[in-house]
Amino acid sequence: MKHMNKPVILTGLRANNNLHIGNYLGALLPIIDMARKRAGEYQVNLFVPDLHSFTTPIDHSALQAAIMQNLRVFVAAGLPLDNPDVHVYRQSYIPSHSELTWILDCFTGMGEMNRMTQFKDKAGKSQEQVSVGLFNYPVLMAADILLHRASYVPVGEDQTQHLEFTRDIAERLNNRFGELFVVPKPVQEQHKFFGKDQGLRIRDLQEPSKKMSKSEDSRRGIIYLTDTPGQAHKKIMSAETDSLGKVAYDAGTQPGISNLLTLLALISGRTLDDVQNEYEGRTQYGPLKTALADTMAEFLQDFQDKLAKVDEKSILNKLSVSEKQMNEQAGQVLLSVQKAVGLRE
Ligand code: TYM
Secondary structure (H helix, E strand, O other), X not given: OHHXXXXXXXXXXXXXXXXXXXXXXXXXXXXXXXXXXXXXOEEEEEEEOHHHOOOOOOOHHHHHHHHHHHHHXXXXXXXXXXXXXXXXXXXXXXXXXXXXXXXXXXXXXXXXXXXXXXXXXXXXXXXXXOOHHHHHHHHHHHHHHHOOOEEEOOOOHHHHXXXXXXXXXXXXXXXXXXXXXXXXXXXXXXXXXXXXXXXXXXXXXXXXXXXXXXXXXXXXXOOEOOOOHHHHHHHHHOOOOOOOOOOXXXXXXXXXXXXXXXXXXXXXXXXXXXXXXXXXXXXXXXXXXXXXXXXXXXHHHHHHHHHHHOOHHHHHHHHHHXXXXXHHHHHXXXXXXXXXXXXXX
């Protein structure tokens, strides 16, 4: 397969909850932009990490529907299914992901996983027993990336540490066994590739000191892609800001206002500079909120119109083609690892 030699851009979005605007802007929009603008130059893999869905407890009877909903969201967001360089798949349909995870587990230190801040956050918060799956899910994520030889992995800032671990484990095995893996580009280079100067962290509208997160309970602070335009409008108009009374971009002292500026830039497709030039120094927060609330409502209306029209049959067709091709692609990398560690001749 000739097109399999192109550099790979890859990302995945978990399916256990409604996707929100942070997921959309942090991962989905960058990869879809690439799939549309640079088609032909890259292989683009967008997948549903279904095995990642129950690192924390979920309602398993709802998982199939959630997976399909994620796939529909990918298409509504503009993923070109008819492009042969674009691949869409479910992780668990490619058993090499689990197999490589086990092998990588045996080369990963407990200390390395213990240092993952996301694990510490989630484990600290959870009242339930913490699973081994939650502890070592960055290893599964590394396998997701390395099996497909991905160079570029658009993710939000919360996943940066996992990406760095992926580079570490790839280099560790390459040093020991020869060139098994393509090492993903350093994080700074990735930002440059996706036209950013740093990792994206959309903040909760009610608690701007925290990231917008699907595991949070504060639903008023989260804009879901399935919120009605009216609901989203209201959430933005009642977003928490500060009492400084002057619009400025400074995530340290004015996280709420900085978040609104970032959101307005990204949703309207403008640069942050441009938005800052328009609003910075103003003493009223209302006009910024109104501009964002209107733009967001319009965006959601358009997105949901597209979502309602998504044809599931075309998704199922694409899945069956991609999953076959990706099994083959991942199988080749897995075999070279199996040989290196002595599992195969
Ligand atoms: P997940 O499903 O939690 O989130 C999906 C993507 O959304 C990004 N994101 C954000 N970006 C900006 N601001 C926010 N507030 C925000 N919240 C979430 C996440 O950084 C992520 O990019 N482990 C991954 C899924 C995964 C994966 C992979 C990603 C599994 N295997 C391989 C890339 C490559 C996760 O749990 O993301």
